Amino acid sequence: EAQVTQNPRYLITVTGKKLTVTCSQNMNHEYMSWYRQDPGLGLRQIYYSMNVEVTDKGDVPEGYKVSRKEKRNFPLILESPSPNQTSLYFCASSALGEQYFGPGTRLTVT
Amino acid sequence: LAKTTQPISMDSYEGQEVNITCSHNNIATNDYITWYQQFPSQGPRFIIQGYKTKVTNEVASLFIPADRKSSTLSLPRVSLSDTAVYYCLVVPLMDSSYKLIFGSGTRLLVRP
Numbered sequence: 001e002a003q004v005t006q007n008p009r010y011l012i013t014v015t016g017k018k019l020t021v022t023c024s025q026n027m028n029h030e031y032m033s034w035y036r037q038d039p040g041l042g043l044r045q046i047y048y049s050m051n052v053e054v055t056d057k058g059d060v061p062e063g064y065k066v067s068r069k070e071k072r073n074f075p076l077i078l079e080s081p082s083p084n085q086t087s088l089y090f091c092a093s094s095a096l097g098e099q100y101f102g103p104g105t106r107l108t109v110t
Numbered sequence: 111l112a113k114t115t116q117p118i119s120m121d122s123y124e125g126q127e128v129n130i131t132c133s134h135n136n137i138a139t140n141d142y143i144t145w146y147q148q149f150p151s152q153g154p155r156f157i158i159q160g161y162k163t164k165v166t167n168e169v170a171s172l173f174i175p176a177d178r179k180s181s182t183l184s185l186p187r188v189s190l191s192d193t194a195v196y197y198c199l200v201v202p203l204m205d206s207s208y209k210l211i212f213g214s215g216t217r218l219l220v221r222p
Contacts, residue, residue, distance in 0.1 A: 101153025
């Protein structure tokens with residue numbers, strides 16, 4: 001089954017404790033993205049990747065890092081999480097045109 | 111990227127046809143019109159994409175007039191499970207793989 005998976009699905013952490021949210025796709029897609037969704041602000045793109053070792057900033061990259069060492073994986077790294085990064089995070093992958101979104105990761109930073 | 115305007119919310123009843131119109135006055139020649147659906151706490155799901163005239167798939171139809179400054183997503187005979195937020199996006203086809211900008215969307219409520 002074609003899918004995008006994210007882990008963990010839920011995470012509660014404390015300020016400053018580094019964390020990684022994993023994203024994996026099994027569709028051999030070149031393009032992958034990370035979004036965050038907040039009430040009243042909609043979906044905003046954090047980072048995107050056009051291929052292995054090629055990444056670029058989206059609209060809200062501050063406080064986040066990404067890497068793309070393999071085609072199927074695109075982890076999101078929060079080196080020092082802060083409460084304003086409490087949000088619902090979505091990973092997406094695509095070939096051309098249609099983006100496939102993962103189930104989401106709900107992150108709470110206290 | 112062209113800005114889009116769509117109604118904040120719409121109400122309908124089961125079995126009715128729902129039409130959601132999106133305005134995109136500054137659409138560029140190489141832009142495509144794409145619609146996504148999102149249920150609460152789930153990732154958006156692609157519905158339909160088009161460039162001009164009419165596109166139909168098993169889920170919806172997309173009507174685009176000749177001037178392409180607006181488009182209408184048509185959902186035939188909606189059910190309760192169609193209650194969701196619907197996003198209209200305008201983006202160059204080559205960018206639509208990775209560079210989507212989501213607006214506020216239209217919150218559709220389908221009543222019994």
